[in-house]
Amino acid sequence: MKLLVCIKQIPDMESQFKPDESGSWFEESGLVYRMNEYDDYAVEQAVLLKEQLGGEPDLTVLSIGPDRVVEIIKKALAIGCDRGVHIHDPAVAHKDPWQIASLIANFAKEQHYDLIFTGMQSQDRGSAQVGVMAAEQLGYASATTLVGFTYHEGLITGLCELEGGLKGIVKLRTPALVTCQSGLNTPRYPALPNILKAKKKEIRTIPASDLSRAAALTATTRIFKPEKKGSGIILEGDTSTLADRVINLIRENTTLLR
Amino acid sequence: MKTLLIGESREGRLLNATYELFGASEKLKSEPILFLAGTEAGLPSYAGTLYLADAKKYGEYNPDLHKNMILQVVEKENPDYVVFLHSSYGRDLAPRIAASLRIGQVSEVVDIVDGTFELTCCNARMHRSVRVSTPRAVVTIQPGAFSPIRPGGTPLIQAMQTDALSSIEFAGYEPAGPEQIDLGKAGIIISAGRGIGTKENTALIWNLARILGGEVGASRPVVDAGWIEHSRQIGSTGQTVSPELYIACGISGAIQHLAGIKNSGYIVAINKDRDAPIGEIADALVVADVTQFLPALTERVTKP
Missing domain, CATH: 3.40.50.1220 (TPP-binding domain)
Incomplete structure (x- = not known):
């Protein structure tokens, strides 16, 4: 059995963002990068499946981007992926979801994976398009936003998260692609011996231009800080004064604490 | 201009957020038509054409069957935009339609100004303006971002059919657990x-x-x-x-x-x-x- 997990490196979402010189993406220098949160769950689920099947499946981790994305490929290898693929593309931030899906699909087509895992979306762009579009290009069945996953002899039973605490139960057969929501499992931290072992695992680098030259279907024309629309007040100062002010505000604006 | 709006129902009832799609259609200065997987018991208040897929037969969620029927409507009506809610349903289905038609998709749109879409990114700390390069587009709108419009009236129903095969089986809903604590009434x-x-x-x-x-x-x-x-x-x-x-x-x-x-x-x-x-x-x-x-x-x- 062959498994693939696709991961993305994103900046810490608590960062202060500002537009870069192009005006259509944010300034990347000075930002701290890590694995997209949803992809942590995708990697964990792929490793759990490999373990469930006695270690038999061959599990590849793939990431697209500049040199720095090798860091998260190494993390996934330390968690339990067998081999890494780095689709080298310094300009990935300026590619649209269709182009990124085309890179994944064109790579995966030759490899005949049984099951592909992705996060349900990225935290920076959050389009939630790439996984499903890659599945559509491959002609794979796909299910999205999974908070439950079981696998038995080619049959996947997934719990899709809907709104208001409701979940949908779906069944699909391999070959398939599933997108993973947070809470699906409990992602592990890589253990030190596994970090050392991972250093010996192969990471293959493929230039993006070798895989796909698909044209973009959408283009970002501008990135900007949204105007503040909030009409609330902002309180700053020392903690005890702030506590007094908050209590007064609660008294003035609610029926409480009187 | 024409928009095909994709409404939603859940457990037999029309979702109110469906009316936000009409708000987006107005921002696109387009004539709306509606597709809904639902039942005659939960019809929208709207006097135009409603392409209705019987949810009893085709499910409230079945990406392959719903995709097939939406593509039939697209073929017939040739809309400029296909607009979904950025909900679990819309997030799942929209990229399937965009990929089938090979047209651009913009996700979680919060505003539309002169045909340019405004999207949030980086946990709403930044916004992006995005243009679609293809003549038609798939759009998902952020719930709550567009003012709902209730057009009023009774829809003209066109019943949809498909004999497409589905690669995915929807086996029903799993309700929230019995241990649920109701915070809805907390003061x-x-x-x-x-x-x-x-x-x-x-x-x-x-x-x-x-x-x-x-x-x-x-x-x-x-x-x-x-x-x-x-x-x-x-x-x-x-x-x-x-x-x-x-x-x-x-x-x-x-x-x-x-x-x-x-x-x-x-x-x-x-x-x-x-x-x-x-x-x-x-x-x-x-x-x-x-x-x-x-x-x-x-x-x-x-x-x-």
Whole structure:
């Protein structure tokens, strides 16, 4: 059995963002990068499946981007992926979801994976398009936003998260692609011996231009800080004064604490 | 211009958010037509053409069958835009339509200005303007971003059919667990976000809730981390609340969380970052470390 997990490196979402010189993406220098949160769950689920099947499946981790994305490929290898693929593309931030899906699909087509895992979306762009579009290009069945996953002899039973605490139960057969929501499992931290072992695992680098030259279907024309629309007040100062002010505000604006 | 709107029903009832699609259609200066997988018992108040897929036969969720029927409508009507809600249903189905038609998709749109789409990114800290390069486009709109419009009237129903095969079986809904705590009627809610830092620090939240006679809520990351039980999650995928007082502790304010608290009476947010998106909805934003501020606030409440 062959498994693939696709991961993305994103900046810490608590960062202060500002537009870069192009005006259509944010300034990347000075930002701290890590694995997209949803992809942590995708990697964990792929490793759990490999373990469930006695270690038999061959599990590849793939990431697209500049040199720095090798860091998260190494993390996934330390968690339990067998081999890494780095689709080298310094300009990935300026590619649209269709182009990124085309890179994944064109790579995966030759490899005949049984099951592909992705996060349900990225935290920076959050389009939630790439996984499903890659599945559509491959002609794979796909299910999205999974908070439950079981696998038995080619049959996947997934719990899709809907709104208001409701979940949908779906069944699909391999070959398939599933997108993973947070809470699906409990992602592990890589253990030190596994970090050392991972250093010996192969990471293959493929230039993006070798895989796909698909044209973009959408283009970002501008990135900007949204105007503040909030009409609330902002309180700053020392903690005890702030506590007094908050209590007064609660008294003035609610029926409480009187 | 023409928009094909993709409505939604859940457990036999039309979702009210369907009317927000008409708001988006107006912003696109287009004539709307509607596709809905639903039943005749849950029809929208709208006098135009409704392409109705019988949910009893085709399910309220079945991406392959719904895709096939939507593509039939696209073929017949040739709409300029196909517009979904950015909901679990729309997020799942929209990229399938965009990929089948090889047209551009813009996701979680919050505004439309002269045919350019405005999207949020980086947890709403930045926005992007995006143009679609193909003549037609698939659009998903952020729930709550467009004012709902109820066109009124009775739809002209065109019953949809398909004999397409489905690669995915929808086996029904799993309801929220019986352990569910109903926060919907709570008058005071103290809610914990990632900024609380550790599981141990949630004691500060429980303590303040006890003293104020309120309930404890949580944002998604706190629930995922196992710091507070799942049944207390507030937001679009958890509970929707409307307390008289909502105190958000270390919650940055993802749109899914804001959707669940927007009907609160008075919102106090405590956050280290004065630019945190929670500031968009809070009546008062306290710029402070929650682990320092909460003990001070609790002390003032106990010893006025």
